[in-house]
Amino acid sequence: MKKLSLLIMAMAVIAPAAFADGGSFSGTMDFFYAADIKNDAAYRRDERFDLNYSAAMEDTRIKADLRAEEDTLKLNDPTSKFYSADENATVYLREGYISQDINFGGGIDSINFRAGRIIYTWGNADELKPVDILNPQDYTFLLFKPIEERKLGVWSADATVYFTQDIFLEGVTIEEFEPDEVENSRIFNIDSAETAQLNVTNSIQPDMNNLAKPHYALRAGAELFGADVHAIWYDGYDYEPAFMSQLTSNPLLPVASTVYYPEIQMIGLDFQRALFSGISVRGEAGYFIKGKTFALKDTNSPNPADNPFLYSLVTGGNGFVEKHLVDVTAGFDVANLFVEKLYMNAEYNGEIMADHTGDIQQDEAEHTILATIDYPFFDDKITPKLRCLYNINDNAFAAGAEAAFKISAPYSITAGVWIIDGKKNSYYGEFSDNDLMYLEGTATF
Amino acid sequence: MKKKIFAFALSVLFVLPAVRLSAADDGLTGLQIADKIEASNVSSKGLVTKAVLELKNIASQDAEKRGCIMESVSENGLKKAAFRFTDSSYRGTTFLTLDKDGGDKITYIYLASVGSPRQIEASDRENNFVDTDFSNEDLGGSNTADYTYTRLADKKIGDMDCYFLEKAPKNKSSKYSKYQMLVDKTSFIPVMVKAFDKTGRLVKTIKMDNIKKVSDSIYVPYGITVVDVDKKHSSVITVTQAAEKQVNKGNFNKNKMDMKWPEE
Numbered sequence: 042m043k044k045l046s047l048l049i050m051a052m053a054v055i056a057p058a059a060f061a062d063g064g065s066f067s068g069t070m071d072f073f074y075a076a077d078i079k080n081d082a083a084y085r086r087d088e089r090f091d092l093n094y095s096a097a098m099e100d101t102r103i104k105a106d107l108r109a110e111e112d113t114l115k116l117n118d119p120t121s122k123f124y125s126a127d128e129n130a131t132v133y134l135r136e137g138y139i140s141q142d143i144n145f146g147g148g149i150d151s152i153n154f155r156a157g158r159i160i161y162t163w164g165n166a167d168e169l170k171p172v173d174i175l176n177p178q179d180y181t182f183l184l185f186k187p188i189e190e191r192k193l194g195v196w197s198a199d200a201t202v203y204f205t206q207d208i209f210l211e212g213v214t215i216e217e218f219e220p221d222e223v224e225n226s227r228i229f230n231i232d233s234a235e236t237a238q239l240n241v242t243n244s245i246q247p248d249m250n251n252l253a254k255p256h257y258a259l260r261a262g263a264e265l266f267g268a269d270v271h272a273i274w275y276d277g278y279d280y281e282p283a284f285m286s287q288l289t290s291n292p293l294l295p296v297a298s299t300v301y302y303p304e305i306q307m308i309g310l311d312f313q314r315a316l317f318s319g320i321s322v323r324g325e326a327g328y329f330i331k332g333k334t335f336a337l338k339d340t341n342s343p344n345p346a347d348n349p350f351l352y353s354l355v356t357g358g359n360g361f362v363e364k365h366l367v368d369v370t371a372g373f374d375v376a377n378l379f380v381e382k383l384y385m386n387a388e389y390n391g392e393i394m395a396d397h398t399g400d401i402q403q404d405e406a407e408h409t410i411l412a413t414i415d416y417p418f419f420d421d422k423i424t425p426k427l428r429c430l431y432n433i434n435d436n437a438f439a440a441g442a443e444a445a446f447k448i449s450a451p452y453s454i455t456a457g458v459w460i461i462d463g464k465k466n467s468y469y470g471e472f473s474d475n476d477l478m479y480l481e482g483t484a485t486f
Numbered sequence: 487m488k489k490k491i492f493a494f495a496l497s498v499l500f501v502l503p504a505v506r507l508s509a510a511d512d513g514l515t516g517l518q519i520a521d522k523i524e525a526s527n528v529s530s531k532g533l534v535t536k537a538v539l540e541l542k543n544i545a546s547q548d549a550e551k552r553g554c555i556m557e558s559v560s561e562n563g564l565k566k567a568a569f570r571f572t573d574s575s576y577r578g579t580t581f582l583t584l585d586k587d588g589g590d591k592i593t594y595i596y597l598a599s600v601g602s603p604r605q606i607e608a609s610d611r612e613n614n615f616v617d618t619d620f621s622n623e624d625l626g627g628s629n630t631a632d633y634t635y636t637r638l639a640d641k642k643i644g645d646m647d648c649y650f651l652e653k654a655p656k657n658k659s660s661k662y663s664k665y666q667m668l669v670d671k672t673s674f675i676p677v678m679v680k681a682f683d684k685t686g687r688l689v690k691t692i693k694m695d696n697i698k699k700v701s702d703s704i705y706v707p708y709g710i711t712v713v714d715v716d717k718k719h720s721s722v723i724t725v726t727q728a729a730e731k732q733v734n735k736g737n738f739n740k741n742k743m744d745m746k747w748p749e750e
Contacts, residue, residue, distance in 0.1 A: 065750075067577060097748040100734060104746065140745065142736050151736060162601035189601040206739045262741070267592065269605060269740070315592075315607035318659060376606075376613060381661075420543055420719060421617035450550050450574035485575045 064096030064103065068486055075479040078458070084477045087112040091135070100144065105137035106194075114181060120224045121181075136160045136194040150203040158194035161213070163260060163273060164325040165313040168411055168430075169390040171327035171368035172273050172309035175213065175258055177280040179222040180229075183472060184430065184439060185459055185479070193219060207264040214257045218247045220302060221280040228475060245301040247278045266314075273309035273327075278302045283334045285359035286350075296354065305332030324371030324388075334361040335394065336402045349400035365395035372411070382421075386413040407468070408433040422447045426457075430469065437463020437470045443479075455481040516635030516651050519669060524627060526674035527704050528560040532733030534749045535706060537725045539571075541618060544718040552576060554723070555750055556625075557733055566738035569615070569625045572750050580743045581615055583626025591629050593622060596743035603740045612661055619712040619721035624692065632656055633665075640671075643678070647671045662689075673697050673705035689715050701730040 069091045077084040087110065094105040111130040115123040123131050138157025145151060161175040168188055178191040201211040223229050247256075256277035263270055279302055286298040311325035337360055339350035346352065350360045372388025390409040397405035410433065415426040424447075429440040443457025458478045463470025514522070527533070535556040542549040553572040558565060564585040571579045580596040582603070593611060594603040611623040633653040641650045649669040655662060663686060668678040675697055681690040694707035710723040733749065736742050 067573075069575075095746045097746040097750065099748060100736075102746050142734065144735065151739075153736070153742070160601075165602065187599055189599055201741070203739065203741075206735075209741065269603075313605050315605040317607060319607050319613070321605055321607055374604075381613065417617070420541075420548075420717070447575075450552055450576060453575065483575070485577065 064094055067093045067095070069093075070484045072482045073479060074481070075477040078460075078476040078478055079474065083113075084475075085112070085114040087114065100142035102140040103138075104140070106135045107137075108133055108135045114227055115222075115225060118225050118227055122220075122222065122224070134158055134194070148204065150205050152203070153199075153201045155199040157196070159197050159199060160189075160192045160194045161199075162189065163258075163271070164309070164311045165269070165323040166311070166325045166370035166372065166388060166390075167323075167386060167413070169370045169388065169409065170325060171370060171390075172271075172275075172307070172311055172325045174275060174280070174307070174327070175215065175277075177219045177221045181222055181225045181227075183228065183459075183461075183475065184428075185441065185477075193222075195219065207262070209262045211260040211262070212257065213259075215277060216256075218256075218278055218302070219280070220246065220282065223282060224300075228472065245299060247302055247304075268312050268314035270312045271310070273307070273311070275305070275307040275309065275327075277305065279305045279332055283332075283361070284336070285361060286354060287359060288354050296360075298360075303332035303334065306330050319376035321374045321376075322372070323374070324369070326367065326369035326371075329366040329368065332363070333366040334363045336361055337400050338402050362398075362401065364397070364401075367391075367393045367395070369393070370411075378414075380416075382418070383416045384414065387411070404434050406434075409468070432463070432468040435463050435467030435470065437461075437467040439469045439472070451485045453483050455479075455483075457481075514637070514649075516637035516653070517630060519637065519649050519651060519674075520630045520633070520635050520653065523669060523674050523676060524565070524630060525563075527706070528558055528565050529701070529704060529730045530560050531730055532557060532559045533700075533704060533706075533730055534728070534733060535725055536727040536749075537723045539618065540722045540724070542720045542722065544713070544720055555747065557737055557747065557749065559733055559735065559738060561735070565627065567626050568738055570747070570750070576616060578744070579616060581622065581625055582738060582740060582743060584738065584740075589629060589631045591626065593626050594740045594743065595622075598744070601744070603743050619690070619714045619717075619719055624712065641668055643668060646677065648677065670697065670705075673699075675705055675707055677707075691715070698728070700728045704730055 071089040073087040075084040090109045092107045096103045109132045115121040140155045143152045164170045164172040176192040196217040197215040199213045203209045259274040261272045282300045284298045307327045309327040313323040315321045337349040340348045342348040370390040375385045378385045388411045392407040410431045413428045417424040424445045431438045439461045441459040445455040447453045461473045540551045558567040567583045569581040578598045582594045593606040596603045636652045638650040651667045654664045666680045667676045669676045679692040683689045691713045693711045696708035706728040708725040713720045
C-alpha cells in the first residue's frame, strides 16, 4: 500500500505538467474482494491502481499503463513471480510504447511502427482465443476477468504496412519471455490427481539472448466480401508451461518432471462479419505445427506394458508426445435477442489433435461451449451478466453470474459469484476449489 | 362583383402555381435532398468537433456529463466519421463509420475491454450507442439506399427555410415506420427529426440548433438534443469547439481505433 500511495501522490504532482505538455493522465482504481464459498474463508483481496499516460503529437503517439497492485493471492504465494518477501505490493509497467505513423499517398497508404511493452489483440473470438497468443496472461483469475484484463505486455517491436486502410501486413518481433502466471499454488495445484506423477523439480525458461531462436509473428489483413479477415503466422515460445519427465533413482520420488516452455509454430486465421438482424459471426483458428505436447496415459500400473507413461520413461521418452493441434473457436453475437439490448454471445471451441493414439491422455477432440448473456436496464445503470463455459468431454463447467451497478460514469460496483464443477481431473474440475463470491469496485478519473 | 371574381380567378391561376413552385422550385426530389444532406458539411481536410454530452433522465432530472470528440473526413467522395468518448469509464470507446463504394456503409465499435474493433450489423445501427439516446446511425449517418424518401411541402421555422421530408425504412424489421425531417435549406442540416414506431406513434426526436458556419462550406450545429419519448430520457451534445483542420487519416483506420488522436 505504501507504493500505491506514493504512486498516487506522484501522479498528483506530475499530472499538471503532463497536461500542459499535450499529454494526459487518466487512471483506474479497482478493488476486488473475493470469498471462498466452499471453505467459508477469505479468498483474495486484489487492489489495483492503473495510471495511464497518453499523448499524441501529429503522427506520434505515446501510451503507458503503470500498475500498482496489492494482491493477497500472489503476494502470499512464494511460487508466484509477483511474490516478494519484504514487500506487500508490486509496481510494474503493464504496457508502454511509442507509435509512429508515416503517411504516403501512392501505392502504400501508411506505415506504422511501434516499440515498447505492448499488449496485442489478435483474433476476433471471445475468451477462448487460439491465435491471441502474443502476450502472457495472468491465469490466476482463470476466466473471472476478461482476457484483455489478464494480459501482460511484452517488450517488442511492431511494424505494419497499410497498402490501403483495409489491406495490411504486420510483423512483430518479441524480445522478452515472461511465462503465463500459472505457477500459483493456490490456483494451480499441479500435484492434483491428474498430474500426480509430475513432481516438478525445476523450470527452464527460454534463453532470449539466443538470437538464433526466432520469436516473431506476422499478420496479413484484408476485407473480403464485407468480412474482416486475418491470416497469422507465429513462431515463438509458448507462454503455457509444458512438462518433460524422467525416472530417478530416488525410490520416494521415482519420477521427476521439468517445466519448460516449448517453441511453437502456428498458422492462424480469424474473421468477423456482421450479417443481418443484429447478428455477427466471428471466429479464429490456429493450426499448431510444432510445440504442442500431450501427456501419455498413466494407469498407475508398475508394469510398463500396461502403463504408456511409464513405458515412455523406461524407453528413453519423457512421458509426453508432440502432436499437431487444431484449435478453433467460432460463434455469433446477437445484439437484440428478443428485446432491445439483450445481448447474447455463443461460441464453440474445439481442440482437435492430429494422429491421435489411444495411449494419449487427452481425447482426440475436446469440445467446449461458451455463452454470455447480458442485459443493461434502468438507463443502463444495472447490467446483469451470465457466463458459462461447458466442456462436453468432461461434463465440467465454469459459470458466473454478476450484476454491475453504474453509480455514475466514473464509478461502478459489481457483485458476482463463480462456480466451477466437474471431475477432479477434468478440464475445469481441477479448479473446483476456486468457487467464489466477489465484490468489485471501480473508479476512473 | 364580376371584377372580384375575375381577380380571384386570376389569383388562382397565377398565385397558386407560384406557391406550388416555391415548394419545389429547385426540382429536388426527397432522395436528392437526402443525398445532399449526406454530402454536405464534410471536408477533405477534416472536421474536428469537441463537445460535452449530457445524459439526462427527464423524470428524475438525474444527469451525467461526459467529454466527447467527433472527427470526419471525405476522401474521393467517401465519408469517414468517428466518435469517441474522452473521459469517464467510457474513455476510448470509439465508433467508426466508413462509406464504401456502392453507397453502403460499414461500422465498427471499439471498446477498451474488448481490445479490437467489432463490426456492427445494419439493423444494429438503429440501436443506441452505448447508454446514450443517439443511435449508431445518428452518429455515423444513414445509407440513403436503405430508405424511401418523400418530399412534402417546404416549411419555415422562424426565418429558416426548410425542406420537409418523410423517409421510410425499406427493411421491414426496422423498429421505425417513418421519420419526418425538417432540413435547413442553407446548411442542409436536419434541424428537426421525428421518428415514429410501427404504430405511427412518435418515439424519438432529434433537434439541432445554434448552427454556425465554421468554414466556407461547413456548418455545425452547436446544440444537438435527442429525446427518447418512451424512456423519458435525453442526450444533449453541446459543442465547445469545431474547426475544419487537417486530421491524420489513421484516425479512421479500424486497426488503429485504440490510438489516441492528437485533437483529443
